[in-house]
Amino acid sequence: xxxxxxxxxxxxxxxxxxxxxxxxxxxxxxxxxxxxxxxxxxxxxxxxxxxxxxxxxxxxxxxxxxxxxxxxxxxxx
Amino acid sequence: xxxxxxxxxxxxxxxxxxxxxxxxxxxxxxxxxxxxxxxxxxxxxxxxxxxxxxxxxxxxxxxxxxxxxxxxxxxxxxxxxxxxxxxxxxxxxxxxxxxxxxxxxxxxxxxxxxxxxxxxxxxxxxxxxxxxxxxxxxxxxxxxxxxxxxxxxxxxxxxxxxxxxxxxxxxxxxxxxxxxxxxxxxxxxxxxxxxxxxxxxxxxxxxxxxxxxxxxxxxxxxxxxxxxxxxxxxxxxxxxxxxxxxxxxxxxxxxxxxxxxxxxxxxxxxxxxxxxxxxxxxxxxxxxxxxxxxxxxxxxxxxxxxxxxxxxxxxxxxxxxxxxxxxxxxxxxxxxxxxxxxxxxxxxxxxxxxxxxxxxxxxxxxxxxxxxxxxxxxxxxxxxxxxxxxxxxxxxxxxxxxxxxxxxxxxxxxxxxxxxxxxxxxxxxxxxxxxxxxxxxxxxxxxxxxxxxxxxxxxxxxxxxxxxxxxxxxxxxxxxxxx
Numbered sequence: 415x416x417x418x419x420x421x422x423x424x425x426x427x428x429x430x431x432x433x434x435x436x437x438x439x440x441x442x443x444x445x446x447x448x449x450x451x452x453x454x455x456x457x458x459x460x461x462x463x464x465x466x467x468x469x470x471x472x473x474x475x476x477x478x479x480x481x482x483x484x485x486x487x488x489x490x491x
Numbered sequence: 492x493x494x495x496x497x498x499x500x501x502x503x504x505x506x507x508x509x510x511x512x513x514x515x516x517x518x519x520x521x522x523x524x525x526x527x528x529x530x531x532x533x534x535x536x537x538x539x540x541x542x543x544x545x546x547x548x549x550x551x552x553x554x555x556x557x558x559x560x561x562x563x564x565x566x567x568x569x570x571x572x573x574x575x576x577x578x579x580x581x582x583x584x585x586x587x588x589x590x591x592x593x594x595x596x597x598x599x600x601x602x603x604x605x606x607x608x609x610x611x612x613x614x615x616x617x618x619x620x621x622x623x624x625x626x627x628x629x630x631x632x633x634x635x636x637x638x639x640x641x642x643x644x645x646x647x648x649x650x651x652x653x654x655x656x657x658x659x660x661x662x663x664x665x666x667x668x669x670x671x672x673x674x675x676x677x678x679x680x681x682x683x684x685x686x687x688x689x690x691x692x693x694x695x696x697x698x699x700x701x702x703x704x705x706x707x708x709x710x711x712x713x714x715x716x717x718x719x720x721x722x723x724x725x726x727x728x729x730x731x732x733x734x735x736x737x738x739x740x741x742x743x744x745x746x747x748x749x750x751x752x753x754x755x756x757x758x759x760x761x762x763x764x765x766x767x768x769x770x771x772x773x774x775x776x777x778x779x780x781x782x783x784x785x786x787x788x789x790x791x792x793x794x795x796x797x798x799x800x801x802x803x804x805x806x807x808x809x810x811x812x813x814x815x816x817x818x819x820x821x822x823x824x825x826x827x828x829x830x831x832x833x834x835x836x837x838x839x840x841x842x843x844x845x846x847x848x849x850x851x852x853x854x855x856x857x858x859x860x861x862x863x864x865x866x867x868x869x870x871x872x873x874x875x876x877x878x879x880x881x882x883x884x885x886x887x888x889x890x891x892x893x894x895x896x897x898x899x900x901x902x903x904x905x906x907x908x909x910x911x912x913x914x915x916x917x918x919x920x921x922x923x924x925x926x927x928x929x930x931x932x933x934x935x936x937x938x939x940x941x942x943x944x945x946x947x948x949x950x951x952x953x954x955x956x957x958x959x960x961x962x963x964x965x966x967x968x969x970x971x972x973x974x
Contacts, residue, residue, distance in 0.1 A: 441567065446815050448573045456577070465608055466712040466725065468818065475818040477606075477712035479719070482815055 418490065422452075423467060423483040425460045431488040433458055438485040450476050452486050505568060508532060508560040515553050518545035532557055533569040598821050605709045606818075615713060618706070622697045623735060623771075631693030632772025639685040652676045668856045673890075679852040682900065683845055687769050692837050694736035694768040699832040701732070703824035708816045715814045721797060722756045722804025723748075724812035730757055734765035737840060739932040741765070742939055752809035758940055759803060759948050762932060763955070764796035766924045773899035774920050777906060784917040784974040791921050791963060799955075847931050855890065864889065878960040879968070880919055881905070887919075891926055892933075898923050913974025918964045925956035 419434050433456045436447055451471055452458060461468040461475065467483040469476060512528035520527050520541070530538040531553065543550050564571055604610045649670075656670045669675050701707060707729055715725030727748055734741035738761045745757045766774065778785040858864035871885035884905055891898020902919055905911070911919065927933065927949055937945030967974070 436570070443813065444567060444570060446813065448570060450815060450817075451577065453570075453574050453577045461603065462606060465714075465716045466814065468606060468712065477708065477715070477725070477814070477816050477818050479715055479724070479814040481811075482813060 419487055420490075421484045422458065422460060422469065422486040422488050423463070423480055425488055425490065427460050427462060429459070429490055431458050431460075431490045432456065434487045434489045436485055437487055443482065443485055446482060447485060450478075458486075458488055505532060505560060505564075505571065508556050511556050512553050515549040515556075516542070516546055517549065520545070529572065532560065533572060534567075602709070602818070602821050605706070605821075606712060608713065611709070611713050615710060618701070622701070624775075626697055627690065627694045627735075627768060628771060628775045631690045632768070632775060635689040635693065636686055636772065639689060640681070644681050644685050649677055649681070664860060667859075668853070671856070673852055673855040673859070675849060675852045678855075679848040683841075683848045686772070686900070688837070688841070690768045690772045691736060691840055692833065695833045695836040695840075696829065698733060698736055699829045699836075700824050702832070703822065703829055705819045705821045707732070708818050711814075711816055712818065719812065719814075720804070721760075721800025722807065722812065723753055723800070724814040726814060726816060727753065727757050730761065731765060734761045734767065735771065736768045738762065738765055738767045739843075739929070739935045740836075740840065742932060742935045745939065750810060750812065752807050753812050755807065755940060755944060756800060756803050758936055758944075759951075760796060760800055762927075762936060762948055763799060763925055763952050764792055766792070770899045770924060773903050774924070777899070777903055777916060777920060781913050781916060781974060784913045784920075787917045787963075787967075787974060788920045788924070791917075791959070792924055795925065795959060843931070851930070874957045874961075878918055878922060878957060879964040880911070880915055880922075884919060887923070888926060891923055892930060898926065914964065914967045914972060917974055918960050918967070921963055922956055922960035925952065925959055927952055927956070 421437075422431075425431055433452050433454050435454055436444065436452070438444055438447070447453075451474075452469075456471055459470045461470055463483075466477045466479060469478075469483075509525060509528040509532065512531060513524040516524045516527055522530075527538060527542065531542060534557075542553065546553070561568060605614055653670050656666050656676075660666045660669070667674060670677050672678070710732070711725035711728045713725075714728055718725055718727055727745075729747060730741040730744040733744055741761050742758055745754045745761070748754050748757060774788070775785075778788060855864065858867075867889050868885050871888055872882040875885040875888060876882055884902065887898045887901030887905060890901050899920075902923060906916065933945070933949055936948055939945075940948070
């Protein structure tokens with residue numbers, strides 16, 4: 415059975431995870447997420463959640479707001 | 492490059508659609524037909540309009556293919572393509588690149604500390620104190636300005652040109668244009684070279700250091716939540732911080748903000764409540780011996796900044812701002828880069844403003860000669876007296892429009908001659924900071940935001956600045972505050 419899938423905003427800090435899917439109806443939001451590269455099967459680690467969400471993908475770090483972080487669904491590994 | 496087949500249902504696959512569209516593109520686009528087809532499938536508006544214009548005959552058929560393909564995929568095509576590309580990149584990287592195991596370097600530790608509010612906010616205050624107050628305010632606006640003004644201009648340039656002008660220009664009225672109280676040499680050159688140049692040069696040096704160290708995105712992420720309340724995202728810290736150098740330049744930089752709504756809010760706040768370095772310099776000089784008045788001034792300006800931002804974000808329609816930014820690694824700035832950037836910015840600034848300084852001198856000269864200025868100064872005496880200032884201060888406000896710092900500098904002279912008390916100083920500094928932007932910024936507002944918005948912002952500021960100063964004066968006086 416797969417481990418639980420949750421939005422990135424709920425992920426524990428410094429736990430390794432993989433992006434499972436993106437959930438948004440907003441095209442502009444989807445474009446932003448594509449630009450960041452938070453696409454399915456990508457390894458992702460949350461570094462901090464306050465005052466903004468900061469996560470790492472590969473060698474890059476991104477700061478995003480809660481709205482964006484809630485669109486990225488991840489699975490802890 | 493090797494052509495790659497995209498996965499998906501064969502008969503309606505993206506690959507098939509690309510091929511079909513490619514065959515329908517008959518015009519020359521500088522890009523390959525394949526690139527154009529892929530961009531069309533990703534719903535790139537610019538390319539769509541271009542194709543609509545160039546391939547009129549086939550456009551409807553192309554649109555049908557795109558519509559049909561979209562039906563066969565659960566996600567937008569751009570998303571499907573991004574996943575395909577990502578898989579390809581992973582495949583290549585996996586074969587040829589080996590990654591070291593992740594460990595947290597000292598830089599990374601510092602980076603995380605700067606992003607943690609507990610350490611990051613005190614660090615931010617320290618950066619602002621050392622950078623803006625100590626370096627730009629004290630070193631730039633006082634030490635360097637004093638040296639240039641008293642040791643160069645007052646000693647050599649002004650006396651020399653006064654003697655020279657008296658000798659070669661026979662008419663007193665024309666002499667005034669060059670060496671009068673607001674003359675080209677005595678005011679325009681002196682302000683431009685001895686006051687504005689050192690302050691902006693020092694500010695841009697500080698800003699370039701900040702920029703090249705990678706600190707700005709960390710500042711943006713710290714401040715995003717606060718800025719969201721005033722309708723902006725963390726990204727707007729870049730024009731806002733730049734506004735402390737030159738709000739005119741910062742207004743141009745609001746182009747980096749993604750929505751029109753954010754650009755309008757940022758333009759308004761820059762014009763209203765962000766004092767530029769030239770103003771800051773003079774205000775610091777005015778209030779340096781009166782820390783309580785300085786505190787009142789800073790508190791009121793910050794309050795107005797947040798209040799007006801909050802109200803504007805409630806009134807203006809449009810999408811809420813979204814924040815996302817890459818956080819680059821922290822770096823030690825390269826000296827040559829910083830120097831080149833500072834030089835280019837100072838040069839831009841100077842070429843842009845020097846003509847305006849000259850024009851301001853000429854306009855003031857004409858205005859004084861024809862007595863139009865006396866009329867305007869008299870008109871302003873009413874509101875100026877209403878906020879509890881001596882009527883002579885109206886001169887500072889009128890000239891303030893030609894350059895915001897002329898106004899502040901005029902106030903400085905006024906204070907040197909007839910002492911203003913602490914409340915008057917605080918009220919005057921608040922009014923001048925909020926008052927109409929200088930003529931350069933006024934023109935930039937119109938250029939960037941259009942006639943209606945640009946003019947609207949200015950009229951609002953004209954009324955609002957005096958209202959705030961009026962209220963502040965009444966509050967301070969009725970509370971019998973002594974500053």
